[in-house]
Amino acid sequence: MGDTRAPGQRAGLTRDAILRCARDVLSEQGIDGLTMRSVARRLGVAPNSLYSHVAGKDTLVDDLLDDVLGEVAEPRTTEPAAGLRQIMTSTYEVLLRHPDLVPLYLARQGSRGGNAQRLGEIMLDLLDAAGIAGPEAQEARRVLIVYTIGFAAMTTGSTSDAATSLLSRDVLAANFTTGLDWLLEGILATSDNQLPPHSL
Amino acid sequence: MGDTRAPGQRAGLTRDAILRCARDVLSEQGIDGLTMRSVARRLGVAPNSLYSHVAGKDTLVDDLLDDVLGEVAEPRTTEPAAGLRQIMTSTYEVLLRHPDLVPLYLARQGSRGGNAQRLGEIMLDLLDAAGIAGPEAQEARRVLIVYTIGFAAMTTGSTSDAATSLLSRDVLAANFTTGLDWLLEGILATSDNQLPPHSL
DNA sequence: TCAATTATTGGACAGTGTACAGTTTAACCA
DNA sequence: TGGTTAAACTGTACACTGTCCAATAATTGA
Numbered sequence: 001m002g003d004t005r006a007p008g009q010r011a012g013l014t015r016d017a018i019l020r021c022a023r024d025v026l027s028e029q030g031i032d033g034l035t036m037r038s039v040a041r042r043l044g045v046a047p048n049s050l051y052s053h054v055a056g057k058d059t060l061v062d063d064l065l066d067d068v069l070g071e072v073a074e075p076r077t078t079e080p081a082a083g084l085r086q087i088m089t090s091t092y093e094v095l096l097r098h099p100d101l102v103p104l105y106l107a108r109q110g111s112r113g114g115n116a117q118r119l120g121e122i123m124l125d126l127l128d129a130a131g132i133a134g135p136e137a138q139e140a141r142r143v144l145i146v147y148t149i150g151f152a153a154m155t156t157g158s159t160s161d162a163a164t165s166l167l168s169r170d171v172l173a174a175n176f177t178t179g180l181d182w183l184l185e186g187i188l189a190t191s192d193n194q195l196p197p198h199s200l
Numbered sequence: 201m202g203d204t205r206a207p208g209q210r211a212g213l214t215r216d217a218i219l220r221c222a223r224d225v226l227s228e229q230g231i232d233g234l235t236m237r238s239v240a241r242r243l244g245v246a247p248n249s250l251y252s253h254v255a256g257k258d259t260l261v262d263d264l265l266d267d268v269l270g271e272v273a274e275p276r277t278t279e280p281a282a283g284l285r286q287i288m289t290s291t292y293e294v295l296l297r298h299p300d301l302v303p304l305y306l307a308r309q310g311s312r313g314g315n316a317q318r319l320g321e322i323m324l325d326l327l328d329a330a331g332i333a334g335p336e337a338q339e340a341r342r343v344l345i346v347y348t349i350g351f352a353a354m355t356t357g358s359t360s361d362a363a364t365s366l367l368s369r370d371v372l373a374a375n376f377t378t379g380l381d382w383l384l385e386g387i388l389a390t391s392d393n394q395l396p397p398h399s400l
Numbered sequence: 401t402c403a404a405t406t407a408t409t410g411g412a413c414a415g416t417g418t419a420c421a422g423t424t425t426a427a428c429c430a
Numbered sequence: 431t432g433g434t435t436a437a438a439c440t441g442t443a444c445a446c447t448g449t450c451c452a453a454t455a456a457t458t459g460a
Contacts, residue, residue: 007440008424036417048418049439057417106306106353139375146350153306154342175339182386186379207409208455236448248449249408257448 011045015053018043019067022060026100034061065105066113068098074122080130081184085177087122088148092176095152096169102156105149130188140187147183151176211245215253218243219267222260226300234261265305266313268298274322280330281384285377287322288348292376295352296369302356305349330388340387347383351376 005011021043026034036057040047054060073090075083095102110116120141127137155172205211221243226234236257240247254260273290275283295302310316320341327337355372 005439006424007422008438009440010425010438013438035415037415046440047416048420048441051418052438103307107303139372142354143351143375143379146354147347150346150350151343154346171335172339175343178386179343179383182382183379186382205408206455207453208407209409210407210456213407235446237446246409248410248451251449252407 005045011043011049013043013045013049013053015063018050018053018060019064022064023068023098026064027098030100031103061104062108062111062113065101065108065111066115068094068101069111069113069115069119071097072115072119075126078126078129080126081188083126084123084144084184085180087119087126088144088180089177091119092148092152092173095149096155096173099156102149102153106153110145110149127187132187143183143187144180147179148176151179205245211243211249213243213245213249213253215263218250218253218260219264222264223268223298226264227298230300231303261304262308262311262313265301265308265311266315268294268301269311269313269315269319271297272315272319275326278326278329280326281388283326284323284344284384285380287319287326288344288380289377291319292348292352292373295349296355296373299356302349302353306353310345310349327387332387343383343387344380347379348376351379 018039022034022039025038025042029038036050037047040050043049050060054063069091071094072087075086077083077086095105105111123141123144124133124137127133127140132140151172155169155176218239222234222239225238225242229238236250237247240250243249250260254263269291271294272287275286277283277286295305305311323341323344324333324337327333327340332340351372355369355376
């Protein structure tokens with residue numbers, strides 16, 4: 001650790017580098033191990049240095065969560081049922097890829113960052129194409145989001161629970177899809193323009 | 201605050217009093233305001249005193265969560281669909297009565313205390329009566345729990361979201377029931393002994 | 401009545417997020 | 431090229447957190 005820097009000497013710090021590092025620390029040390037100081041230490045930098053690139057710990061975590069949502073694939077169709085199933089499934093897969101983040105999403109009830117907003121609007125567009133708009137659309141969206149994050153938490157969490165480990169990821173993922181289809185069926189059934197019967 | 205106590209003088213502290221007080225602090229000051237010191241201050245006691253009745257902050261919060269689950273009413277029937285609907289609805293209502301706790305349930309993925317265990321076993325019994333046992337029963341239970349807590353979070357959370365406040369609690373509660381029935385329908389349909397058609 | 405246990409305190413420690421005031425570097429404009 | 435300005439980074443420090451330790455008073459039981 002001989003490479004101490006005098007005040008003023010640049011370290012080449014970057015908002016992205018900090019986010020990446022925070023993600024690494026989180027996955028290696030868990031949520032309790034994620035501190036400004038631990039991130040700074042791993043970057044070989046004084047804790048305060050982070051504040052030149054990040055507003056604070058809360059927004060760091062917020063940014064972290066929203067950053068990951070950038071991995072969610074946009075749906076490749078404008079057909080409501082298929083599009084919604086695609087976007088939710090992609091979200092579910094992204095969450096499974098970052099198990100450590102899932103409890104954070106739950107505690108903060110999602111994310112309000114740019115990526116979250118973008119995905120949210122895509123969902124509203126799809127719902128609108130199904131004839132669902134206004135408050136009902138907002139609600140349907142929240143149902144889908146809660147279901148997806150909740151299910152990811154179920155798939156992901158508490159490996160200490162003996163009963164859980166008996167269930168394979170695949171089984172749970174399959175159940176995610178069937179439950180999602182139940183929800184979509186129910187949501188889209190409230191629409192005025194009914195869908196063609198076999199669209200699900 | 202003249203009533204300082206010398207070391208050794210009893211304050212009549214109680215585990216239950218501490219839990220109740222912690223709940224009050226939580227609902228008034230939010231999760232960030234819930235500290236050992238704030239609870240102790242409100243009880244007119246030194247922070248360390250709490251450690252004679254509670255193992256630490258983590259278990260305090262755990263106990264708090266499980267304590268509230270004691271309010272959930274046991275189902276008044278052994279008929280699976282009705283019983284499950286009763287127990288989940290009661291849980292949902294209890295959660296709505298304690299909105300501040302909901303994010304904590306989410307972050308900790310439920311509760312592992314005695315009350316949680318009792319309720320969980322009642323659910324398994326009901327599922328068993330419907331011919332669902334083993335891993336499928338575990339999974340069905342988790343689906344129901346995640347759905348219920350998740351929906352409570354949706355009903356409860358983020359009053360800052362302008363769109364949300366347009367939806368009344370009643371509308372959301374009604375939606376909880378319909379979604380719950382979808383899930384029950386789907387879960388119980390996987391059973392071998394089919395239910396009589398109109399049992400839902 | 402005396403001993404043992406328990407509840408409570410003051411004081412302290414390590415760790416947290418973050419503000420402040422400096423120092424160096426890089427960027428920009430003459 | 432040189433001088434000015436803005437930004438990156440540091441050391442130090444503060445208020446706050448959860449929790450341990452040793453001392454003390456009250457309670458309990460024999």
